[in-house]
Amino acid sequence: MTEMTVGERIARALGAARISQRDLAAETGISQATLSRTISGDRAAKMNELVAIAAATGVVLAELTGTSRVVGRVQCAARSANGASMDSMYEQMLRFLELDAHLADQGIVAIG
Numbered sequence: 001m002t003e004m005t006v007g008e009r010i011a012r013a014l015g016a017a018r019i020s021q022r023d024l025a026a027e028t029g030i031s032q033a034t035l036s037r038t039i040s041g042d043r044a045a046k047m048n049e050l051v052a053i054a055a056a057t058g059v060v061l062a063e064l065t066g067t068s069r070v071v072g073r074v075q076c077a078a079r080s081a082n083g084a085s086m087d088s089m090y091e092q093m094l095r096f097l098e099l100d101a102h103l104a105d106q107g108i109v110a111i112g
Helices: 006-017 021-028 032-040 047-057 061-065 086-105
Strands: none
Touching: 006 032, 006 047, 006 061, 006 086, 021 032, 021 047, 047 061, 061 086
16 A cells, blocks of 8 residues: 555545635634645645544544554454445544544543
8 A cells, every 4th residue: 555645635524524725714713725735745745734624524633644553563354244345344444443542542432
C-alpha cells in the first residue's frame, strides 16, 4: 500500500462523509479554492485547517495527518455478504480502530 498524501486523505474523508468541497468550505470557513489547492497538493494544509476538516468530516486528526498508530498494525481478512469491496471494509475497520485509539487517548473506554 502506498503512502497517501494529506490531500488524498482529505479527499477520502470528504467522500466518506459524503460532503462536497463547497459544503466543507461553508462548515470550516476555509475557502473552497484553498481546499481545492490543498487537496491537489499545490498547498500545504495548516494544522488549524486539518483540525476543522477532521471535525467537519467526522474523522480523527491522525487520519488526515498520516500519524496513525493503528494503520501499520491492521490486517484484515473478511468475506462480504453485501457486495462491499475488501478495500471498503478495510477502510471502515481502520476508521473504527482509529476512533477507538483516539478515545482511549482521551481516557474514554468502552463499557461492556
